Amino acid sequence: MSVNWRNIGLFAAMGVVLLLTGAFQSWQLALTILNMSLISAIMALGVNMQWGYAGLFNVGIMGFTAVGGLAAVLIAMPPVGDAWAAGMIGSDQPWRFGIAGTLLGLMLGVATILAAVAVYKRMTPGRLRGAAIIGVIVAGWAVSRFFFAPATSAIQAVNPASEGYLGGLGLPVILAWPVGAVFAAGAAWVVGRISLGLRSDYLAIATLGISEIIIAILKHERWLARGVNNVTGIPRPVTRPVDLQPQPWVQELAARLGWTVPETAAILSALGYALLFTIVLAILIWLAEKALNSPWGRMMRAIRDNEVAARAMGKDVTRRHLNIFVLGSAVCGLAGAMMVSMDGQLTPGSYEPLRFTFLIWVMVIVGGSGNNWGAVLGAFVIWFLWVQVEPAGRWLMETVTANMDVGSELRRHLLDSAAYMRLLTMGVALLLVLRFSPRGLIPER
Amino acid sequence: MDPLSALITLTNFVLIPAFAYGSQLALGALGITLIYSILRFSHFAHGDIMAFGTMVVIYTTWALQSAGITGGGVLPTALMAIPVGIAAMVVYLLVVDRLVYRYFRQVKAKPLIFVMASLGVMFVTNGLTRLFIGTSERRFEDGQRFIFSVREFREWSGLAEGLALRSAQAITILAALLVMLALFWFLTRTKSGKSMRAYSDNEDLALLSGINPERVVVITWVIVAALVVTAGTLYGLDKGFRPINYFQLLLPMFAAAIVGGLGSPIGAIVGGYVVAFSEMGITYAWRRFFSHMLPEGMAPDGMMQLLPVDYKFAVTFAILVIVLIFRPTGIFRGKSI
Incomplete structure (x- = not known):
């Protein structure tokens, strides 16, 4: 196996960018970006299985992550007797x-x-x-x-x-991760049974619909997870910063590093998540690579590249599609459960297709569809941009409006609208990659 | 028992709103179906294109209003702004086509690549709309609000149940009808329309008989711009303008197009009404209707609502699933690529 220096270089560059963020902005911000990038990477991995291995166009990622998030509530919250x-x-x-x-x-x-x-x-x-x-x-x-x-x-x-x-079952929150995957797999099985085997576009519309319905159920069925009232205070897999602060070793570390105690505690807690997520991501990517290079993976790619030929070779295309659709959605559900357990809350109102479905797609396409490492790198790059474009946009708008009258309507409008620069940036990134580098940052081998 | 009152309640709360909503969906679905049959991909940016066009209309309306040009207190000023919105959208869509889609046509990319590209366009358009007008709700309806209000109807008919017809609803239904007739006249009677249908039926034969594909594509975008701006403006007049609502129209519009049969204009219209009437009918609380219809003392005590309003997506989706299972090509046998 040859070492691909180009890819290692790309990942190293991403690491350096994150380190620079830590050094120049704050370490907490860098770790927040890192953690969410890791979760996004897992989602992107799931989508890449469906799209990159099998050519399935799933735009219901939001629904599957939300179902995974529901698992965190149902498993970890104490039961309401x-x-x-x-x-x-x-x-x-x-x-x-x-x-x-x-x-x-x-x-x-x-x-x-x-x-x-x-x-x-x-x-x-x-x-x-x-x-x-x-x-x-x-x-x-x-x-x-x-x-x-x-x-x-x-x-x-x-x-x-x-x-x-x-309420839930009051079990350890880590258990919610596999359960979230199972929930999402169940939802995916139902959707897949209905819409796989039909044309590719139909799967897209069907998944778009099912994701909206899942969110509607979460918002409306208050007996299940309090709906739009949100469930907060979900137990966390890593000790909370507040509980870390009184620990003597944390205070000692803070004194040695010259940071404040709350800051040190927050960073330690975030590092704990980063470690957990990295372990999960590493296991998943190992499994995904093994699967991709197994007879099963070759069969999948054969189906993707020429369905008719694969069918002629006696492969049951619809069944294989269902397999991979359920697997990929399960991975998305796992990521959804991880995200909710990191945030400690389930907020159905915050699930938006642009953020949870289409953004993940941008990650997969930019990273390189069909390549697991590409999907991971895409997740890191795009999430970094998503977070950083907003302050950059604000800075740009402030520069533009510096000479304007302070009370001017236009100035206020421009400053307010800086937040939407990120949507624009994502669209432009996606279009540029599709046009000039359709195979993405790390192309499929 | 009072069937007349029951009918009036039904008309007021279900039939008129559903007819207006169905017209808006039908215009949107027509655009989706045209793009699908000519450019051969599912256009995911449709909802956001609609929002962008409506935004242009809103700004034009405001400009007209501040210049003192209005609909004379009867018709909404926005109707005069529609041509400006259409012109702007024609330019926008043609620029997008030139910059984005044309390349993929030239390299004969797979349909899903086009869909991806339309996702990119969706992000950009969505961002631009929010950049220009923000995310909050904008109302731009002016002129006479009601053709007749509940009170006027009660005085005129002497009935206990009320019925109102809002101007926006009446205009929507009429305008949609006119636009549909114009479109069908264009598709069946003009040379350009016929060349579009030929291109959609059989690309190779159309090319062989000297139809210029790029011209067909340009005409398609022009028609789509007209449909989208009209539909968006009518929806905004009826329900107010919020970019997120337009984005969410994507699912019912697609459902309408698929239910009717992707690629079939008649199907898109029928599909629009099927989706709208089902959504309204299933999420409407039928108690009042039944308390009029059934004999005294048998009035139901529940709300008689099949599903809460939050689940209107579920209704759309259920229709879609039923059609996909029983008749994947839709009611009017659309094409299946």
Whole structure:
């Protein structure tokens, strides 16, 4: 295996840029960028599996990361006992309330869909079948609402200012990472079953839709994760800076380095995350490289490059596509869970497709689709730009407006709009790479 | 039991709003379908292009208003600004085509590369719109607000239920109808329109018979500009202008185009109305309707709302999935590349 000095050089340059950020701006900023870059790199890795290995165009990344984030809440938050039993005590129909009613309602909902599918498959096509399907759906919907509606409204009424949801299982937050991956894989399986095998554009529209729906569910179903009220204070895998500050060794380190204690604690905490994320990323990239260079990976690329030929060789293209779609989405879900556990909060309102779907795409394309290292480098470069373009834009606008009247409307408008420079920059970066270097920074071998 | 009141409630809260919304979606979906059949890719920048064009219209409207030129207190001033918006968008789209898409046509890139490029255009356009006008909501509706209001209707008919028709809704429905008729006349009766249809049906044969592909592309962008600016302005008059809302129209517009059959103009229109009526119907609380329709004492106690309004995307998506499963080419048998 030859050592690729060019790629090592690119990564080294990125490292130097981050070090310079630390030296000239602040080490905390550099570490924040580093940590989010690592998470973005994992997302980009997931997208690269789908796009780079198999040519699948998934624009539902936001949904899969959000589902992963939900896992962090459901696994790590302490259970809200009152909500689990909400309305059950003293009721003559306890099965309509609390956790029992919610689960019954959900199970009946799933059973309805399965029944409708069964009717569709068993009955002969015709008007009768259509009527039967509609009947099953209407009846099933009414029955599941009968349990679901009173149960969830009772849960939401439990201490709504701080709780009003079921809470989680109170397990260690690290467990949420694999569980987040499993959640996203489940969602991806459903989407994939529906839309793979159809044209490539349809997958794009379907995933765009499912991601919006997932966000709508997270925002609206308050019994699940408090919806737009956000869940905060999710346990963290790394000791919080506040808890690090009183430690004698932290104070000693701060004194030796000449930094303030809070700053030292924040940097140590961020370093802890960086270490954890790097381990996860390293494992994933090792697995991804192994997979890419295995017979399975060669088959995937064969399918991507010529579907008809691969089909003629007896490969089940749709099934392989489903495999890789579920795998890639699981990786995105893992990254989503990691991000929520780093932030310590789940804020459904902050999930925007531009930030969580399309930005990841820019990373993959700029980095080099089909190459795992490319996706990682793309994530670092693009996230760095995303963070740094805003202050750069502000500086630019301040320079432009320096001679203007302080109270001028135009000056205020220009200064306010500096934040949107980053969208412009991302678009220009994507278009330039597509046009002049379509294989990206680190091309596929 | 009072079927008339039930019908009036339904018209007021579902039929009129859905008809207006459906017209806006249909115009947007027509643009998507045209780009798909001529340039052969899914245009993801459509929502943001729409926002950008509407922004030009808004600034022109403000300029006209401050110059004292208005719609005379009857029609919204924005209608006069639409031609300016269209002209600006024609220039913008042609420049984008020259800088971005033409290269990929020349190297015969795969459709998904075009989609990627349209993502880039989406980012740039989105950034420009926010840079120029910001993200907050802008209302630019002026002129007479109602054709008839709830109070006027009650006095005129003597009924308890009210019905209102907002000017923006009436203008939307009428304008959309006119634009659609003009488009169909163009596509079926003019030489350029016929050459577009020929190019869309069979590229090689069209080239063989001397149709200039670059000219077809230019015409397509001009029509798309007109459709997008009209749709965006009508939507803005009806519901107010916020860039993020226009971005989010992308999904229902695509759903409309696919449901109707990608590449089929009639399909795009029908799809627009199907999506709009389903969205409205499923997220509407039917209690009032049923309390009029059913005999006394049988009035439902629930809201009779199938899904909360937050799930309108889910409705769009469900229609899309149903069509994808049962009839992947859409209602009007669009093309499948």
